[in-house]
Amino acid sequence: MENKMLTTRPSSTRKNSRTRRGQLRSVAVATSAMLSVVTFSACSSTEATGDDEGASGEVMVYDGGGAWGEAQRIAYFEPFEEETGIRVIPAAGEAPPALRTTIEAGNPSMDVMNIGANTVQEWVDADLLLPIDIESWTSADPADLQPFAADEYSVPSLIYAAQIAYDPEVVGGEIEDWADFFDVATFPGERTLGEGMNITTGTLEAALLADGVDPASLYPLDVERALDKLKELTPSILKFWGTGAESVQLLTDGQVGATAAWNGRVAAAQEQAPGIASTWNQAILQLDVWTIPEGAKNEENAQRFIEFASRPDRQAEFAQLITYSPTNARAFESIDADRQKLLPTAPEHVDATIMSDSSWWGSDSGNGELWSTRVVTMWQEWLADL
Secondary structure: OOOOOOOOOOHHHOOOHHHHHHHHHHHHHHHHHHHHOOOOOOOOOOOOOOOOOOOOOEEEEEOOOHHHHHHHHHHHHHHHHHHHOOEEEEEOOOOHHHHHHHHHOOOOOOOEEEEEHHHHHHHHHOOOEEOOOHHHOOOOOHHHEOOOOOOOOOEEEEEEEEEEEEOHHHHOOOOOOHHHHHOOOOOOOOEEEEOOOOOOOOHHHHHHHHOOOOHHHOOOOOHHHHHHHHHHHHHHEEEEEOOHHHHHHHHHOOOOOEEEEEHHHHHHHHHHOOOOEEEEEEEEEEEEEEEEEOOOOOHHHHHHHHHHHOOHHHHHHHHHHOOOEOOEHHHHHHOOHHHHOOOOOOOOOHHHOEEOOHHHHOOEOOOOOEHHHHHHHHHHHHHHOO
């Protein structure tokens, strides 16, 4: 993808409010269908995982594809096969309805899934996941899984963040937090954020932080307040992006002065356009997790793979290959200082970030729906009323 240096847009290019709101609604209609696809979405020990004598068989593990899939192959798949003799079969992701159908039929299409932590409760409530036996681990210490811990049905697989990126020449200074991002009088230029119904974009959290909510009191989210704050910014929002590529392309092409984007996309954009700046301050940490579907054909091997992939040495190698943070904090002992600067939970700046609260997203919203699903409807209704 070609990236261009950001240039200042003349103020005369701004659309009027009526046109802008129509655009935002149109984007919502076009992208809402995309959210039906699950993102099977990111002491140093070399001790073998469990008792490997006589190990055999296979395990089907979600393959993220692209750079993610390649990092999985090098850091997880091939070393696991070599150490245990268990063959790893990469499995492509499926839309949630299709995947759920295979699980409900007792024939899941993979043994190890990678899903967003904020949606786990939906799968648990539907009895679609098996417990993960972290108590039996011998080669990785569950206590080292920080800042996100494992739970009964999921183990952290990767950490990424929604952060602020901007062009200092366009906005006229340094944007330090979400209040600055929303302050277009002081920091001019168009803005873009992710669709709020995609809960990994951090858009609702960003709005509340911009409105003065203390990070320590961010959850439970006041969704109505967040939407009200976003409405104030809509005259300066070019669009709500629907893909990670779009989030930074709008910035590098000079269409916006600042974006809220996932850190991996930001790092890639900065390689092509060094003038782009970013901050870890108030970055919203997001978590993907390993899960095992009910009825997995190779459950024992799936359990062993998840333990293996949670080891600090494996996590460190994975983080060297792609800008997802390791979920095992001890992995940082093997990651050099320059690489750590690109990772959301590096010790140098993790305290400036904010953890997404999957327990809140997986809680009852008061009408029988989980917040992870109710927010989709609230977002669509809000856009329709703009």
